Amino acid sequence: MxxxxxxxxxxxxxxxxxxxxxxxxxxxxxxxxxxxxxxxxxxxxxxxxxxxxxxxxxxxxxxxxxxxxxxxxxxxxxxxxxxxxxxxxxxxxxxxDIVPPLVIVLALFLVAYGVLLEPLGFLPTSLLFLLASIKILSKRSWGFTITVSVGSLLGIYLVFRIVFTVLMPTGIIPEAEILQAIRNLFAGGA
Amino acid sequence: MKRFIIGAVSALAVSATAAFAADYPSKEIQGIIQWGAGGSTDTVMRAVTPHAEDVLGGTVVMQNMTGGVGAIALNKVAGMKADGYTLLMGAENPLIYKIMGLGKKDYSDFVPVDILARGTAILVANNNAPFDDYAGMLQYIKDHPGELRIGSTGPGGLPSVVTAMMEAVEGDLDVISVPYDGDGPALTALQGGAIDVMPAVLGASIEAIKAGNMKPLAVMDTEKNEFLPDVPAITSFNEGYNTYLPWGPFFGVFVKKGTPDDVVAKLSAAYKEAANQDDFKTLMHNRGFTLMNISGQEAEDFLTKWQQGTSWLLQDAGLTKSSPEEFGIKRPGE
Amino acid sequence: MEHVLALFTVFAHPQLLLLVGLGTFAGVYVGAIPGLSVTMAVSILISFTFSWDVLPAISLMIGIYMGGVYGGSRTAILLNIPGAPSAIATALDGYPMAQRGEAGEAIGVTTVMSFFGGFIGILVLALLAPFVADFALTFQPRDYMLLAVLGILLVGSLSSGSLVKGIFSGALGIGIGAVGMDPLTFTERFTFDIPLLQQGISFIAVMIGMFGVSEALMQLHHVEKAAVRQKISRIVPSFGTIKKHLPLSIQTSSLGVLIGALPGTGGDIAALMAYDHAKRVTKNPSRKFGDGAIEGLVAPETANNAAVGGAFIPMMTLGIPGDAVTAIMIGALFIHGLNPGPMLMVEQPNMFWFIVGALIMANFFMLIFGLTGIKLFTKIVEMPRSVLIPLILLLSIVGAYAVNNSITDVYWMLGFGIFGYFMRHYGYPLGPVILGVILSRLLDDNWRRAIISEREDLGRFFYGIVTSPLSLVLLVAVILIFVSQTPLWTMFRKKDTQPK
Structure with missing residues (x-):
């Protein structure tokens, strides 16, 4: 190097x-x-x-x-x-000094994120983004990468989607149906 | 290939949960509010929807989507599936998008679920204005051409329609029109003396009138208003207004055209019951709105009549970008 | 005067007290996350608290408001990403402090000063509300325009490197603010016939991109470098520190209340103006401004929390919102069957005093929640960069989307992030860009209103300025600040001091 x-x-x-x-x-x-x-x-x-x-x-x-x-x-x-x-x-x-390879790679990730967000939906795109970037930056094991990615994505989803009802593009995952099913489950139980 | 797989998967997801009115709503409903948080439309929708949710037995997630005088929200809902899972919560503005060059779509691409209420316009003046009624204002404009400052909220807004009406009835008025981005800021400016006269919604100005912070000149209606029984109706000054009145802004809930009839019926029933709740009625009353709560053909007719009247008024005042004729909007009475 | 007793309603009901506390706690986090705004939280609460009584609903909202305005400073200090526009000025000196391992101290000063500013705001609201409201109403379009010009002159104090580059940044910001359909005439501006540009560029998206994404990309230069270890021994500032900054904090708080009370300006402008004021009046800052000066934290944080009390002044006395949050609260009062307006103070003075009481309580809760849990917060900065950077990027994306539920805003945010990254490399300050966007509408709309009111006559326009005491004072301030920034004046002053 x-x-x-x-x-x-x-x-x-x-x-x-x-x-x-x-x-x-x-x-x-x-x-x-x-x-x-x-x-x-x-x-x-x-x-x-x-x-x-x-x-x-x-x-x-x-x-x-x-x-x-x-x-x-x-x-x-x-x-x-x-x-x-x-x-x-x-x-x-x-x-x-200006655009080292890492910056270029991450910038490309961001562009890819922008392109995929609408067709693929928020959850899959974000998961891919976190997995790829954390893996590349940290060079740690997949176990670490997956745990951190999934954990933080769930946290963000919970705050933005559930609490603040920000409707991110759903794409391929039928989020609204799943959430309604969960709601019905609670409503039925109560 | 990738696109095909994505398409296939999403198609599967959709067909598995296709909207059948029997189990509608089977997932949460999005409600797109055309105007920003804290505005009249926002308050009305957030007040009525929780009742409608109870009747529907589902969740309506409301979001504000602002921009382009509400056109951004309208186009967004028009771009979604006609399955009743996206509601447009809007005001009167879309009916003049086409002639004002603000968009290619309007409520003719939608089905009204419920037209909830309408408002009445009123002319108010700064307390220090050298006149106390509508006739005095006209005299002042005549004696001091080009000095009276009238607030406006841009072309197509309520003040511009009222001003157009005044010019249609009284002939050209030599006044200065000062633009604001909403009647709230304009009424604030009125109280501070930055403008002299403002055509506003009754509900937005009623509290300030009662407190004596601004003076009412005339109610833009054919008869006096129950909230302000001392203020004369504009028709008592000039009969000519009868041609255009009653007129006023309104609020309604809409779904995209093509939504299954039974889904629309279910939504309409829910909102009808919601708007009949006492606390909603009180809220509308306090804000000076007249409850309408109409749907179906009655609502369609109301929309058509409103659009015809307003479009041609604006066209005759020379405020439009293209003629209502181009979009097949007939002159009223034709 | 028995209505004043309503002040204690909130203290007497454990349930209300709990709700204020809960709101404040949640508010700190809402404020800290870029993209989540108090405006959003409060408007969601309207439906959520629909079936409640009015007092609990208002208690919760007030807590969120107070906590949220304060919370914006957290991420500004720790990550250089202001959680809310009113915390932009806080990042200027707060982040350098965190980079020196003094995040704990920075948060401590910020918290105490926010409390102080909040307190002054509430005091003015309680004692002088009708007076301040009447004064705020006298601001004419030309005065708002002069205020905007005054704000734009802050470019000088926000660009420490090249002034020319700072001026470019500021002008760029004003231009960004003008993009889209002009709200006054519906004319398209800078849209190049591209539909995406018609709805304009969300300024929060610009802010998140320029600060968040560009900072994250910048940090990629040293992913491997260990994070700065934070000393967290000194959190609560000493009494001496507070006493030393008392004169400054009283000045900036007063500025904050007034700017907050003006309908049309809010905490964001107040904080930036206060920062500039601090830079002007502080002879010997604890460090150079921009390197982590305590004064650079004191000024904006007192001002933006004082602006909260200020925003309630026109709302309570006239029914006119002082900012976006009070606008929603007015809607909430309507929904709960009250008629907010000039008569509220006369018909229901209890409500006024209850709100004052709830604000006082929220301010205390803010102090408590602000000073506890700092250890946990500073851990964020100590997280490995390899995890922190992707998370900042993702949060920036979600935050930009959340502002208006628009993918377009995400694209703008990313675009400005990358553009801002290059601007930083080539020495262009980013602060003036945001300043320009914030002030764009204030300047543009009010200039046009002012000149239309005078029938396009510049002579009448200037006559109007010199014959109004308020406009004249503002004009003199503009001229003084402008002259003090020009090279000639600096030369003159140097000459003046040399012979001695």
């Missing part, structure tokens, strides 16, 4: 939201592309905001969006200007 040899400067990740990351005076891998995307994005928004109502009236629904998008474009352009002047951070690479 080359990863262990590489020294990752974690101060650049930022410690909290009040102290965001970033390398002072250096340009991190991908930073330039990110800034350019922001500039383009702001320009598109400004154009879209102009399209809402043009310069029709001070009170038009497009007034504040247009002002906001203009501020975004100006500030993003200023950031781009600063970024271009900064030297590259030679000690960092994209795959080691």
């Amino acid at each position: 080359t990863e262990s040899e590489h020294h990752h400067d974690s101060s650049r990740d930022g410690s909290s939201d009040a102290t965001p990351g970033g390398a002072a005076g250096k340009r991190r891998p991908g930073e330039l592309v990110f800034t350019i995307i922001l500039v383009i994005f702001s320009a598109v928004l400004l154009w879209n905001a102009y399209g809402i109502a043009g310069f029709e009236a001070l009170s038009s629904p497009g007034a504040i969006p247009m002002g906001t998008a203009a501020v975004m474009l100006i500030s993003a352009a200023m950031v781009l200007n600063q970024t271009l002047r900064k030297p590259r951070a030679e000690d960092e690479t994209m795959l080691q």
Whole structure:
């Protein structure tokens, strides 16, 4: 593993939201592309905001969006200007410091979760997600992984679905029928 | 292949529990409330549904789904199976979605389970407004064109319909229309003097009127209201309003069209009995709503009449995005 | 004045006392879990307590409310995920403290200060309610707009790195808040004709994504690193600490009550403004703000709990909700056969004093539940990251879904999580984004109302501001804060101090 040899400067990740990351005076891998995307994005928004109502009236629904998008474009352009002047951070690479493999894998899991949630339903999708991610991250035994996954999923289900009646997508499991059956059981017993 | 298996499994699950009215409800029912927690629709639905649950012998899980003037909730229910396990708990707004360009569906895609109650509109003014009745307000608008600030809740909202009615009867009124996102915030602004006049639901303003925090100008109805016997009906100022009144917002429970008739009948019976409970009647009375509790053909006719009247009123006021004609909504009386 | 005796109703009935306690306990957990909100809990309780008497129902709701507002700080401190929007400012200094192993101390200070803020809020409610309500009513659209501008200037104090990046973040937030169908005119904004965008982007989804998911992904950089061991010896702050922060906490509590009493603004804005205020007036914070300053906890936590009492002020005196939770409580009172409105205080003063009594009790319960069980809570931070990260991610997903039962919100949450992850890497502060989303509607709607009321005439608009004492005060505050943030002023001050 080359990863262990590489020294990752974690101060650049930022410690909290009040102290965001970033390398002072250096340009991190991908930073330039990110800034350019922001500039383009702001320009598109400004154009879209102009399209809402043009310069029709001070009170038009497009007034504040247009002002906001203009501020975004100006500030993003200023950031781009600063970024271009900064030297590259030679000690960092994209795959080691910005998006290490683990982040990519977990991000892909999240995308898969989003895709499967509706057709498969909340319970199976979440279980798969927990099993896969805990197994990969902890590298512990399957027994541990399954116990922790099932246990915490049940807890979340109990709080959100039963107590707070949040109706997550049911997908392939006929949850409503099962719950009604359980209710009937209690009602019959009482 | 995967999709086929998923499809097959879910098909199995469905067919195993297909809705037969005899054992309806065999699972919990979802009730989607079109408006946010704490609003009028929310309060009405959460008050009536527990009684309906008792009659049905099932559970109705209620959720608020807001956005798009209620269109998000309506489309969600329209996208579910027509098995009576998803109820739409809504207000009058969907009937003007089509002409306002807010959506392609309205209550014609649904069957009314029960139209519970309707409200009456009232014109109220800030205490410091330099007039005390409807006639005085009209005189003020004439003498001070472009100065009176009337609250509104966006195109298609109750205030916009009332204002359209006023313009249809009295001719163009040169006023400033200040938009708010609901009659609650607008009535607050009225008391603080940010707006001068507000067309509101009686129930939302009645307590403040009784306390003398705002003054009533006229009830938007053909006769005086039992809750405020001292306030004149608008028709006493101008007979022309008789064409459009009575008019008012309403609340109802709906299911998707295509739901088995016996399921609809069972639901209707449950809600009818629920709305007949004394505490629900008291609640409606206290909030100034008129209990309707109608279903079946009677409810359908009510909806059609409401839609025709309001759509053409808005169309004539030039507030619509497309003409009611395009959707086959006839002019009233045609 | 015999109605005041109703204050003691709750103490005299063990059943009511128990319900307040139960509510507060549940509230702390509801508040702590992102996505579960007090608003949700209270609206579910309406059906649940339908057949109850009104007093027990209200007792339970008040407990949940008080506990919930406080509970949001738990996850903010321990996981950097605010359980509720009003705890965003708490994360700024609370999380760095937990990272130093001082989670116990942070929770202790937070609890005591929440109690203090809650107490001030109740005191103002009990003694000055009609007066504050009348004052709150005098706020015109232009005043709300100025208040929003004042809020937006907080970007300066929320971005410790590059100010330009902070301004970008703030503007982005305001833009996100504008997405969807404009509620005032039904015009589509920033929707690009995509149906998914029409209903707008839930701000809770943005918050959970930006804080929760981006934080979880960030932690993947050091999965193997052992969790920070927490010292839990010092939980209850010493009397000296409390005394030291007394002036600040009285100021921020007062701010909280007022912002809470204004219909249209609530604890979230109050907490952020209080944080900014603390940063301005504190000469020597215990640590740099953002590194774990106690003052950074004191200010938002006193303010958001004081806002609870504040929110009841317009509700009890005028029947106007001060926030979403009091709006539902008004509905509950209706269902139970009462007529909340301006006449309630006249016709049923007992109800008012009963609610004051229940709030006092809930505040005490909050203190008790807040200071016990901290050990268990801090264990969360000591959990292995390999389990904690997947759980945070799953909770974020469920939480985002629960806000409006919408899968779209889940997609937005994930999208903003990944976007926020890159923003953090490249030094963009995330706080201003959330600030922008919170303030977007307040700014946009009230600007339009104000300028429409003046018939699009900027001259009349400014004339209106300078002739109203309230607007003028707000305008002066905006100008002062703005000037104090500009480079010129900082240079001037440096020059001023150098020769000495």
